[in-house]
Structure formats: C-alpha cells, structure tokens
Amino acid sequence: MRNTDEMKRSSAEASDEATIVVNETGVIQSMNENALQLFQLDAEATGKVIQELVPGLNSNTMKQGVITQHVGRNSNGQQFPLFLRKNLFTINKIKYALLILHENTNSSMPGMEPQKVLNELLDMKYALDESTIVAITDQTGKINYVNEKFCEISKYTNEELIGRDHRIINSGYHSKDFMRNLWRTIANGKVWRGEVKNRAKDGSHYWVDTTIVPFLNDKGKPHQYLAIRKEITEHKLVVDKLQKSIQELVDLKFALDASSIVAITDKQGKITYVNDQFVHISKYGRKELIGRTHAIINSGFHPKSFFKDLWKTIGTGEVWNGEIKNKAKDGTYYWVDTTIVPFLDGQGKPYQYLAIRSEITKRKRIEEELQHTMNRIINVQEEERKRLSREIHDGIGQNLYSHLITINRLSTEVNHPLLEQMLEEATELIQEVRDFSWELRPSVLDDLGLIPAIRSFLNRFSESYHIDVYFDCSLSNRLDSNIEITIYRIIQEALTNVRKYAATDQAAVTVRKVESFIRVTVEDKGKGFDREQLSSGVGLISMKERARSVAGEIQVKSTPGEGTIVVLEIPT
Structure with missing residues (x-):
C-alpha cells in the first residue's frame, strides 16, 4: 500500500499531464486519470506491460528527460501519435519509471509547439551568425x-x-595528411576540431578555430557537414610571437651557457641555479652549490667594503660590473669578469639576480706580471733618480762649490772684472745643480719623510712659478716608502700640469687619512679642459701607473671654465 500511495503521489506531480508508472520490466504499476482518458480506459491497466498501450516502447532504453515520439493504442485498438518523456525515481531501493504522455496534436505538447520551435531555431541561427563563421x-x-x-x-x-x-x-599551409585526417574523421560521423590557416580572396591569410559537425541520415552516414569557425588570427600571431620569443630565449640561454659562467640567486643571495660552466670552474657539485650563498667561493681577497658596494648597487636595482677573485673547492684561485643583473618585481624591487661571468684568470695573471714589471721599472727608476741625485749633489755640486771657494779666494788677491762674472756664474750653476738634484729625488723625502718633502716642494714651486698653493695634511705618521714616493710624484705631476695648462695663480693640496685608505686631492680653479682630452696632455697615464703600483686608484675631473681636481686613493 505504501508503494502504491507513493507512486500515485509521483503521478500527481504532473496532475495536468497523463502519467503511467512502470517497473524495470515495463509492467504498469499505476495510471492517473488523464492517462486513462488518453487511452480510453475505464480502469487502470495495472499488471499489463506498457507495450500493450504503446507498441514497441522499451522504457529501459529511453533517456531520462528526453522527449521522444511514439504511437499509442487505445482500448478500441485505434492508434494515435504520442510524445513521451521519462523520469526515474526509486522506492524502497526499487527503480521505477514515470512516463509523461502527450497526444501529438501540434499544440498539446508543452515546449514542442511548431512555431515556438521555429522561433527558437531562428534565434539560435541569429546568435550563431552574429558570433561565428558558419558554412x-x-x-x-x-x-x-x-x-x-x-x-x-x-x-x-x-x-x-x-x-x-x-x-x-x-x-x-597544412600538409595533405592534415586534410586527409580531417576528412576521415567527419566521414566516419565524428566531430572534428582544430585550427586551420586559410587564405582570403586578396591573398591575405587568417586563422580559424574550427569545429565540423557531420549530419547523419537514417543509415548513420553523413549527408552534410556544418562547419563553425572562430577567427583567431590575432591570437595565433601572439602565440607565434610568444613561441619565437621563447625559442630566442632558449637559444640565448644555450649561447650563454656555452660561453659564460651563469648563476641565479634569490633576493637573499642564495643560489637557485648554476650552469655546467659554473660547476666546472668552481669544482663544486651542483647539489653543493644550490641553496648556498656565494660565500662558498669567497677567496678572501676583496675587502668587506668591496662586497658592501656590490650589494648596495644591485639592491637598488642597478647593474654591477667588476672583477672578482674566487676560490674553487680544491683551494685554487680564479678570476672572473662579472656582471650582475637584478630582476625587478612589480614594485621595482629585486626578487632575484642573474650573474654572468667570464673567466679572466690568464688575463689577470698577465696583468699582474705586467704590473709587477711596471712596479720594478718604477722602483728601478726611483733608485736611479736617487743615485743620480746624490751623485750630482755630492759630486758635481761639491766640485762646483769648491770652485766657488777658489774664485772667492782669488778675488781677494786679484782685482779683475772677470772674477766677479765667474763668481756669479758659479753661484748660478750650483743653484741649477741643486734644483736638478731636487727634481730627481729630494733628499728630504728619504731623510725626513713625505710631509716635509711636500712642504719643501710647494715652497720651491710657489717661489719659482708664483702660484700660491694651499696645503692641508692630517697625517701624523710616516707611510711605506713606496706610498710616500707615489704620493709625492703624483702631487709633483699634478702641480706641473697646473703650471702648464690651468692659467691660474692658486691651487690646493690636501692629504687625508679616510677609513682604510689615504686620499690625496690636488685642485685648481683654472680654465679646466674637455673630458675628451682627459687621456692626453695631462700626464694621466703616468699618474695612473704610479697609483696602480701601490694598488691605488686615481681620478681626474675637469670642466671647462671651472678648473680641475685630481683625486688619489691608496688603501692602507
């Protein structure tokens, strides 16, 4: 009773429609009043099979919710067209089908009226034509x-x-196999999807995303095809450009990996990628490097200020270039010419760094040998200057001084006008020899040190060339002899350039101890010169070699009409 009541409630859900409930074997379980009227029955046909009312109907093969057309037979044996729809439900784990029936009168089937169907089809065609390419x-x-x-x-x-x-x-554009596969697919009644490049009448090309749907006859064979296309020319252009860009990046990476030592680190400096060249030169395994910082290859050669400047540069999003001495796993050293490029996020902050290096160990070895040779030349030159200065001072100078004494003694005994002339000439020769000896190598530099030597030179310079030189020095102790000679010679060269080219009567020399280096500046407010003339006519090469001999650096800055400043920095 309970099952019957539930079935009747299910039938009542569509009380304005004819409904029949059947079980899985097609046996009628119940019929509502509309169904009885439809089949002109006086009582329910409970217990009968549905095929007695709807010949040829197999309720098990019907799809749920799909409207199908059949033929019904009433109690008088007369046949009439029907529309059927099936809904499934379960009572006590037993499956039943609720059949909803409508007589086909061209107006009785809700949602199936011819005009409504036609309007829907026209709307669909309009929407399709507006949005897609149809053939x-x-x-x-x-x-x-x-x-x-x-x-x-x-x-x-x-x-x-x-x-x-x-x-x-x-x-x-497409191969014969491409088109052959397309036709084979749709000829077998299957839908084909793909991208096709076509050519328009004017010769231009365009891409379409294509779906071809076969329409089948009652024998299951295609009798026509509907092709729906969507233009994707711009999309393909973007994709092609993207693919080309990706390929270019792949090629660039290959070239980079083949020619350079490459590493990528995160913003904390931890290594996230190294190429084979990095592994080879560092002699560390890839697993030993990933997740570590570059401290693993730090040689200890560079001061902390060197790396502080490096990180300050790349941390602000700027590219850093320089030469670094590293240490491999086996303890050997190697030099790399390094460029570090920051990768910036949307806020302009670095989120990783790409380091590209080229090994320059051989070049640095040659440079070191050349520098060593240059240092030896400078030292030999200074020693020779020192020797000549003493020989001139102690030899020629002393002889001339003896001659001056002899002439003085002779002038007291003989009165002759030539003796006064000889006395003047001998005095001038002695002074010239002393000046020449001083230029070669002032003895005060060796005997008393840098500061007295500079003061003595500046006094002579001011008296001889009428240029007032302001001098300020904060050094209190003597420096290494090579550093003192370098500073003295660069001041000497810089002031010589002031005398020759600056057209001024004032200059300034400053010597300061700043943190871990000595800074020397020679400045004038003369006429200056153009930067393009920086490498010639100002003795820059000589000063640079002098500075390099003691691991120092020199810079010359000048602006026409504003003067020149020479800055020397030497680490201590």
Missing part, C-alpha cells in the same frame, strides 16, 4: 550555405562560394 557543405564537400561572417573574412561573395569546395580558401 554548410554536402557530403562531397560542396558549399551549400555560408553566412555573412564567412563572406566578410574570406572576402568572397556568397555567389563565388556556393557550389565550390573549401579548396577555394586553402592556404597551402
């Missing part, structure tokens, strides 16, 4: 229909397309 061909591929979008993109008229096949827009 219909027969089973041989001849075009039967094209919409306006097809004509618009192909640049052919409707008359030029109807009756032709799609070879009229074949671009020749």
Whole structure:
C-alpha cells in the first residue's frame, strides 16, 4: 500500500499531464486519470506491460528527460501519435519509471509547439551568425550555405562560394595528411576540431578555430557537414610571437651557457641555479652549490667594503660590473669578469639576480706580471733618480762649490772684472745643480719623510712659478716608502700640469687619512679642459701607473671654465 500511495503521489506531480508508472520490466504499476482518458480506459491497466498501450516502447532504453515520439493504442485498438518523456525515481531501493504522455496534436505538447520551435531555431541561427563563421557543405564537400561572417573574412561573395569546395580558401599551409585526417574523421560521423590557416580572396591569410559537425541520415552516414569557425588570427600571431620569443630565449640561454659562467640567486643571495660552466670552474657539485650563498667561493681577497658596494648597487636595482677573485673547492684561485643583473618585481624591487661571468684568470695573471714589471721599472727608476741625485749633489755640486771657494779666494788677491762674472756664474750653476738634484729625488723625502718633502716642494714651486698653493695634511705618521714616493710624484705631476695648462695663480693640496685608505686631492680653479682630452696632455697615464703600483686608484675631473681636481686613493 505504501508503494502504491507513493507512486500515485509521483503521478500527481504532473496532475495536468497523463502519467503511467512502470517497473524495470515495463509492467504498469499505476495510471492517473488523464492517462486513462488518453487511452480510453475505464480502469487502470495495472499488471499489463506498457507495450500493450504503446507498441514497441522499451522504457529501459529511453533517456531520462528526453522527449521522444511514439504511437499509442487505445482500448478500441485505434492508434494515435504520442510524445513521451521519462523520469526515474526509486522506492524502497526499487527503480521505477514515470512516463509523461502527450497526444501529438501540434499544440498539446508543452515546449514542442511548431512555431515556438521555429522561433527558437531562428534565434539560435541569429546568435550563431552574429558570433561565428558558419558554412554548410554536402557530403562531397560542396558549399551549400555560408553566412555573412564567412563572406566578410574570406572576402568572397556568397555567389563565388556556393557550389565550390573549401579548396577555394586553402592556404597551402597544412600538409595533405592534415586534410586527409580531417576528412576521415567527419566521414566516419565524428566531430572534428582544430585550427586551420586559410587564405582570403586578396591573398591575405587568417586563422580559424574550427569545429565540423557531420549530419547523419537514417543509415548513420553523413549527408552534410556544418562547419563553425572562430577567427583567431590575432591570437595565433601572439602565440607565434610568444613561441619565437621563447625559442630566442632558449637559444640565448644555450649561447650563454656555452660561453659564460651563469648563476641565479634569490633576493637573499642564495643560489637557485648554476650552469655546467659554473660547476666546472668552481669544482663544486651542483647539489653543493644550490641553496648556498656565494660565500662558498669567497677567496678572501676583496675587502668587506668591496662586497658592501656590490650589494648596495644591485639592491637598488642597478647593474654591477667588476672583477672578482674566487676560490674553487680544491683551494685554487680564479678570476672572473662579472656582471650582475637584478630582476625587478612589480614594485621595482629585486626578487632575484642573474650573474654572468667570464673567466679572466690568464688575463689577470698577465696583468699582474705586467704590473709587477711596471712596479720594478718604477722602483728601478726611483733608485736611479736617487743615485743620480746624490751623485750630482755630492759630486758635481761639491766640485762646483769648491770652485766657488777658489774664485772667492782669488778675488781677494786679484782685482779683475772677470772674477766677479765667474763668481756669479758659479753661484748660478750650483743653484741649477741643486734644483736638478731636487727634481730627481729630494733628499728630504728619504731623510725626513713625505710631509716635509711636500712642504719643501710647494715652497720651491710657489717661489719659482708664483702660484700660491694651499696645503692641508692630517697625517701624523710616516707611510711605506713606496706610498710616500707615489704620493709625492703624483702631487709633483699634478702641480706641473697646473703650471702648464690651468692659467691660474692658486691651487690646493690636501692629504687625508679616510677609513682604510689615504686620499690625496690636488685642485685648481683654472680654465679646466674637455673630458675628451682627459687621456692626453695631462700626464694621466703616468699618474695612473704610479697609483696602480701601490694598488691605488686615481681620478681626474675637469670642466671647462671651472678648473680641475685630481683625486688619489691608496688603501692602507
């Protein structure tokens, strides 16, 4: 009773429709009043099979919710057309089918009225034509229909397309196998999807994302095809450019990996990637490097200020260039010319760093040998200057002084006008010899040190060339002899350039101890010169070699009309 009541409640859900409940074997369980009227029955046909009322109906093969057309037979044996829809439900784990029936009177089937169906089809066609490129061909591929979008993109008229096949827009881009596979798919009644490159009437090319749907006859064979296309030319161009860009990046990476030592670190400096060249030169395994910082290859050669400047540069998003001495796993040293490029996020902050290095160990070895040779030349030169200075001072100078004494003694005994002339000439020669000896190597530099030597030189310089030189020094102790000689010679060279080129009567020399280095500046407010003339005519090469001999650096800055400043920095 409970099952019967529930079935009747299920039937009542569509009380304005004829309903029949059947079990899985098709046996009728209940019928509502509308169903009895439809089949002209006086009482329910409970216990009968549904085929007695609807011949040929198999309720098990019907799809749920799908409307199908059948023929019904009433109690008088008369047949009439029916529309049926099946809904499934379960009572006490037993499955039943609720059959909803409508007599086909062209007006009784809700949602199936011919005009409504026609309107829906027209709306669908309109929406399709507005949004997509549509064509219909027969089973041989001849075009039967094209919409306006097809004509618009192909640049052919409707008359030029109807009756032709799609070879009229074949671009020749796709292989024969591509087209053969397409036709094999749709000829077998299957939908084909893919991207096709076509050619318009004016010779331009365009891409379409294509879906071809076969329409099958009652024998399951295609009798026509509906092709729905969406233009994707711009999309393909973007994809092609992206693919080319990716390929270029792949090629660049290959070239970079083949020619350079490459590493990528995160913003904390931890290594996230190294190439084979890095592994080879560092002699560390890749697993030993990933997750570590570059401290693993730190040689200890560079001061902390060197790396502080490096991180300050890249931390602000700027590229850093320089030469670094590293230490490999086996303890050997190698030099690399390094460029570190920060990768910036949307806020302009570095989120990782790309380091590209080239090994320059051999070059640095040659440079060191050349520098060593240059240092030896400078030292030999200074020693020779020192020797000549003493020989001139102690030899020629003493002899001239003896001659001066002799002339003085002679002038007291003999009165002759030539003796006074000889006395003047001997005095001038002695002074010139002393000046020449001083230029070669002032003895005060060796005997008393840098500061007295500079003061003595500046006094002589001011008296001889009438240039007032302001001098300020904060040094209290003597320096290494090579550093003292370097500072003295660069001041000497810089002031010589002031005398020759600056056209000024004032200059300033400053010597300061700043943190871990000595800074020397020679400044004037003369006429200055153009930066393009920086490498010639100002003795810069000589000063740079002097500075390099004691691991120092020198900079010369000048602006026409504003003067020149020479800055020397030597680490201590």
